[in-house]
Amino acid sequence: xxxxxxxxxxxxxxxxxxxxxxxxxxxxxxxxxxxxxxxxxxxxxxxxxxxxxxxxxxxxxxxxxxxxx
Amino acid sequence: xxxxxxxxxxxxxxxxxxxxxxxxxxxxxxxxxxxxxxxxxxxxxxxxxxxxxxxxxxxxxxxxxxxxxxxxxxxxxxxxxxxxxxxxxxxxxxxxxxxxxxxxxxxxxxxxxxxxxxxxxxxxxxxxxxxxxxxxxxxxxxxxxxxxxxxxxxxxxxxxxxxxxxxxxxxxxxxxxxxxxxxxxxxxxxxxxxx
Numbered sequence: 323x324x325x326x327x328x329x330x331x332x333x334x335x336x337x338x339x340x341x342x343x344x345x346x347x348x349x350x351x352x353x354x355x356x357x358x359x360x361x362x363x364x365x366x367x368x369x370x371x372x373x374x375x376x377x378x379x380x381x382x383x384x385x386x387x388x389x390x391x
Numbered sequence: 392x393x394x395x396x397x398x399x400x401x402x403x404x405x406x407x408x409x410x411x412x413x414x415x416x417x418x419x420x421x422x423x424x425x426x427x428x429x430x431x432x433x434x435x436x437x438x439x440x441x442x443x444x445x446x447x448x449x450x451x452x453x454x455x456x457x458x459x460x461x462x463x464x465x466x467x468x469x470x471x472x473x474x475x476x477x478x479x480x481x482x483x484x485x486x487x488x489x490x491x492x493x494x495x496x497x498x499x500x501x502x503x504x505x506x507x508x509x510x511x512x513x514x515x516x517x518x519x520x521x522x523x524x525x526x527x528x529x530x531x532x533x534x535x536x537x538x539x540x541x542x543x544x545x546x547x548x549x550x551x552x553x554x555x556x557x558x559x560x561x562x563x564x565x566x567x568x569x570x571x572x573x574x575x576x577x578x579x580x581x582x583x584x585x586x
Contacts, residue, residue, distance in 0.1 A: 330563040333570075339547055368573050371582065372542050375520045379427040383441045384419060387448040391407075391415045 327351035327358060336365050400466035407455055415455075419448060422467055426474050428543035432527055433478045433536065443481065447474040468550045471540070475554065522582055526573045534569035537562050 327348050334340045335348045352362045395403065395417040406414035426447060431440040450473050454460050460469065508516060527535050540551045548566070552559040576582070 329567050330560070333563055333566055334548065337541065337548070339549075364574050365570055368570050368577065369542065371526070371573075371577065372523060372538070375516070375523050376424055376543070377428050377431045377437075377440075377520070378424050379444050380441060383427075383445050384423065386445050387419055387452075388412075388416060390449050390452050391412050 327355075329361065332358070332362050332365055336362070336369060404455060404460060404466065408458065415452065418466065422470060425467065425544050426470060429471060429539050430474050430478060432524070432539045432543060433475075434481070435524065435528070439481070443474065443477050446477055450477070465550075467544075468546060468554060471544050471546065472554055475540075526576055526582075529576060530569050530572055534565045534572070537565040538569045541566060 331340070331344070331348050332352075335345060340348060352359045395406075395413060398406075398414075398417070400418065400421075403414040403418050407418070423444075427440065427444045430443045430447070431437065434440050434443065447470065451470055454473075460466075527538065530538065536555070537551055540546045540554070541548065546554065548559050548562045551557075552562045555562070
């Protein structure tokens with residue numbers, strides 16, 4: 323039976339949560355379907371946009387925590 | 392002396408419970424960014440995020456000292472559950488359970504200047520963080536929560552479903568709708584933060 327690739331599969335694939343065989347199947351589906359490929363690119367674009375920032379705590383907060391250790 | 396950077400979380404916890412302070416320092420260093428980012432994007436206020444971040448680790452330290460940490464679970468999901476509960480407690484206490492569009496005012500002073508950035512770079516970074524926050528803030532809390540836990544905390548969808556006590560398909564569905572909404576905003580406002 324041929325398994326359809328869904329939006330949920332794409333999300334799992336983008337976040338590296340698919341098994342090897344599934345990854346291969348999903349990549350083939352992306353390569354062979356322009357609409358799916360577009361959806362995949364858009365998910366990647368959003369995740370890359372979220373990636374541009376990563377807030378960090380202050381040094382003071384870390385020092386306070388370690389004082390309690 | 393063992394190299395702490397190479398040790399897994401379980402061994403670091405054991406070392407700390409035996410009195411090695413450096414072991415907890417390594418755990419803090421390993422997960423500070425993921426835990427802080429999660430809290431920060433949930434509460435959207437730097438001072439409050441700093442307080443809740445410290446409270447989270449103080450609670451973690453107390454649990455570890457009292458041997459309440461179960462080794463069956465992984466350290467990060469356990470630590471994030473503590474952080475998440477503190478955030479929810481805060482909202483409940485102040486009756487501030489976040490709704491969509493409940494805070495559209497941002498301040499660049501909410502973001503700490505990072506070491507190694509000059510003033511111009513910091514300004515660009517501030518602008519980026521404002522735009523990312525705007526993207527996240529338009530989402531309903533339940534969707535925003537899943538995006539933050541997957542993207543910034545680094546939990547798997549399975550771990551998120553366990554933590555929030557929802558089905559994995561529900562977690563994936565929330566992420567899917569969140570991506571659609573953010574995609575619409577990115578296209579409408581022609582946002583490009585990747586350069």
